[in-house]
Amino acid sequence: xxxxxxxxxxxxxxxxxxxxxxxxxxxxxxxxxxxxxxxxxxxxxxxxxxxxxxxxxxxxxxxxxxxxxxxxxxxxxxxxxxxxxxxxxxxxxxxxxxxxxxxxxxxxxxxxxxxxxxxxxxxxxxxxxxxxxxxxxxxxxxxxxxxxxxxxxxxxxxxxxxxxxxxxxxxxxxxxxxxxxxxxxxxxxxxxxxxxxxxxxxxxxxxxxxxxxxxxxxxxxxxxxxxxxxxxxxxxxxxxxxxxxxxxxxxxxxxxxxxxxxxxxxxxxxxxxxxxxxxxxxxxxxxxxxxxxxxxxxxxxxxxxxxxxxxxxxxxxxx
Amino acid sequence: xxxxxxxxxxxxxxxxxxxxxxxxxxxxxxxxxxxxxxxxxxxxxxxxxxxxxxxxxxxxxxxxxxxxxxxxxxxxxxxxxxxxxxxxxxxxxxxxxxxxxxxxxxxxxxxxxxxxxxxxxxxxxxxxxxxxxxxxxxxxxxxxxxxxxxxxxxxxxxxxxxxxxxxxxxxxxxxxxxxxxxxxxxxxxxxxxxxxxxxxxxxxxxxxxxxxxxxxxxxxxxxxxxxxxxxxxxxxxxxxxxxxxxxxxxxxxxxxxxxxxxxxxxxxxxxxxxxxxxxxxxxxxxxxxxxxxxxxxxxxxxxxxxxxxxxxxxxxxxxxxx
Numbered sequence: 001x002x003x004x005x006x007x008x009x010x011x012x013x014x015x016x017x018x019x020x021x022x023x024x025x026x027x028x029x030x031x032x033x034x035x036x037x038x039x040x041x042x043x044x045x046x047x048x049x050x051x052x053x054x055x056x057x058x059x060x061x062x063x064x065x066x067x068x069x070x071x072x073x074x075x076x077x078x079x080x081x082x083x084x085x086x087x088x089x090x091x092x093x094x095x096x097x098x099x100x101x102x103x104x105x106x107x108x109x110x111x112x113x114x115x116x117x118x119x120x121x122x123x124x125x126x127x128x129x130x131x132x133x134x135x136x137x138x139x140x141x142x143x144x145x146x147x148x149x150x151x152x153x154x155x156x157x158x159x160x161x162x163x164x165x166x167x168x169x170x171x172x173x174x175x176x177x178x179x180x181x182x183x184x185x186x187x188x189x190x191x192x193x194x195x196x197x198x199x200x201x202x203x204x205x206x207x208x209x210x211x212x213x214x215x216x217x218x219x220x221x222x223x224x225x226x227x228x229x230x231x232x233x234x235x236x237x238x239x240x241x242x243x244x245x246x247x248x249x250x251x252x253x254x255x256x257x258x259x260x261x262x263x264x265x266x267x268x269x270x271x272x273x274x275x276x277x278x279x280x281x282x283x284x285x286x287x288x289x290x291x292x293x294x295x296x297x298x299x300x301x302x303x304x305x306x307x308x309x310x311x312x313x314x315x316x317x318x319x
Numbered sequence: 320x321x322x323x324x325x326x327x328x329x330x331x332x333x334x335x336x337x338x339x340x341x342x343x344x345x346x347x348x349x350x351x352x353x354x355x356x357x358x359x360x361x362x363x364x365x366x367x368x369x370x371x372x373x374x375x376x377x378x379x380x381x382x383x384x385x386x387x388x389x390x391x392x393x394x395x396x397x398x399x400x401x402x403x404x405x406x407x408x409x410x411x412x413x414x415x416x417x418x419x420x421x422x423x424x425x426x427x428x429x430x431x432x433x434x435x436x437x438x439x440x441x442x443x444x445x446x447x448x449x450x451x452x453x454x455x456x457x458x459x460x461x462x463x464x465x466x467x468x469x470x471x472x473x474x475x476x477x478x479x480x481x482x483x484x485x486x487x488x489x490x491x492x493x494x495x496x497x498x499x500x501x502x503x504x505x506x507x508x509x510x511x512x513x514x515x516x517x518x519x520x521x522x523x524x525x526x527x528x529x530x531x532x533x534x535x536x537x538x539x540x541x542x543x544x545x546x547x548x549x550x551x552x553x554x555x556x557x558x559x560x561x562x563x564x565x566x567x568x569x570x571x572x573x574x575x576x577x578x579x580x581x582x583x584x585x586x587x588x589x590x591x592x593x594x595x596x597x598x599x600x601x602x603x604x605x606x607x608x609x610x611x612x613x614x615x616x617x618x619x620x621x622x623x624x625x626x627x628x629x630x631x632x633x634x635x636x637x638x639x640x641x
Binding site: 011014015016018019022023026027029030137138140141142143145146149152153156157161169254257260261264265272275276279280282287290291294295298299302 | 467566623
């Protein structure tokens with residue numbers, strides 16, 4: 001067990017070095033942060049050299065990378081080129097808002113997919129199963145902006161036109177500390193995220209329940225006279241939920257990255273938008289900081305899920 | 320004369336066998352086609368794709384490209400009328416024509432990106448499985464690393480990296496903005512990871528099967544086993560992944576263009592039509608986003624349905640009751 005965990009941790013470090021290395025390389029060649037000083041009046045080449053030196057841009061790339069990595073290991077992700085704030089502070093400002101949005105969405109996603117997936121598996125080929133399956137197939141094929149635009153058109157644009165109470169789209173300025181405003185602004189983006197994710201999750205859950213229902217031990221449970229309810233909740237679901245828990249576990253670290261498209265449609269000031277705004281300007285300390293954070297979360301969560309899995313399912317041995 | 324009816328569990332229709340007949344066994348391809356045909360939704364998907372392709376191809380023959388890029392400021396932001404059945408956009412271009420030409424670009428991007436994705440994924444997965452050892456370890460760590468980056472983040476970083484200086488490309492007498500090529504590269508380079516893993520693990524599990532041991536004991540070399548047994552038996556999985564990957568690639572193109580990183584106007588794609596529509600949402604210009612979205616959904620739905628059918632058709636063990 002411990003040798004397994006330590007081996008996995010070692011691999012995780014290798015993966016993180018690859019992630020940061022690749023991203024460092026890509027971001028450094030994708031934009032020149034010095035371009036903002038290119039045509040400034042009264043600025044000479046010497047001034048630009050001083051700025052480049054103070055930002056550490058005049059050093060060879062491997063040196064810059066090692067320096068950045070060394071500082072990152074000490075909890076310093078550097079400063080943004082544009083806002084000049086420490087990257088860690090900027091992330092700390094955005095992370096709570098992203099978590100509020102994503103965790104709320106995730107809770108609804110899990111509850112709704114559990115219900116829909118179970119119902120459509122138990123009532124396989126019934127009218128309700130056909131409806132759920134068709135909708136989840138359509139939902140699975142939809143780009144999120146279609147749902148977002150549709151909801152905005154109905155609940156923001158039309159409701160406003162009809163003089164009904166309408167939901168905000170995020171274009172207005174609001175204070176995230178005001179709970180009422182926060183909830184009102186959350187309704188539309190959360191609904192979008194829920195619709196998209198439930199489509200995939202409930203399909204997945206349906207097929208894993210159906211698979212378990214076909215197994216011999218379920219037949220045994222039925223044969224010894226258990227009620228359908230006991231058989232389902234005490235026997236079948238326990239095993240059917242294992243793969244579902246795994247994919248949720250593996251998806252959780254990605255919540256940190258936020259939902260870039262949803263956040264940008266609804267002007268939600270979360271991590272996705274932070275990344276998007278600063279990536280456009282070539283502000284690579286911010287970009288690399290966000291990537292390092294999400295990468296670390298993903299890599300370590302994978303290990304945690306694998307280890308926890310042995311407790312949930314004793315049949316699995318780590319090797 | 321005795322008639323025997325043969326029914327198998329894998330959805331093969333009954334065969335009438337007459338005494339004295341020489342029974343021609345079905346080839347694997349015929350078996351796959353039979354199972355696919357039984358899958359009603361997959362046929363619906365296939366028909367959907369064919370209808371869309373015909374619509375786009377016939378449309379681009381009948382309607383010249385200039386009609387799609389022709390601006391008419393007097394008739395901007397018009398709701399659907401008999402003349403412009405899908406309405407017009409913010410500078411008076413006809414949405415119907417733009418959907419035809421946008422569809423062309425979106426589908427080309429999807430197809431070429433999948434080709435790239437499948438090539439990279441198969442080569443990396445195959446090489447990892449074939450050579451093994453440290454090569455396998457390095458390739459798989461790299462694959463895992465790429466999977467640990469949220470996919471849109473990776474897309475953005477890569478498209479910024481590639482989108483430095485963009486040439487224009489001339490193909491078949493038409494000028495494409497170089498961004499088309501960049502989008503293909505970006506999607507292809509960020510989507511191969513799952514396929515690489517699937518190919519590798521499929522080959523590794525095949526290698527444990529008895530018939531491979533038999534081949535080995537007959538003296539078949541590693542190379543021979545790889546190319547005559549492992550590769551053909553992985554093709555089914557690759558075809559299925561490619562089909563589902565096509566849906567993903569078209570969706571990704573829409574997202575990338577929606578973020579303004581994709582193909583630049585005047586070249587239309589379904590994604591950049593959506594991007595332009597976003598600014599006119601509040602003015603109630605619903606026709607600007609509803610029609611391109613519907614086409615995106617239609618294509619992806621059809622491709623996904625077909626992919627599902629193919630998956631069942633290629634997997635003789637999956638007995639699905641339709």
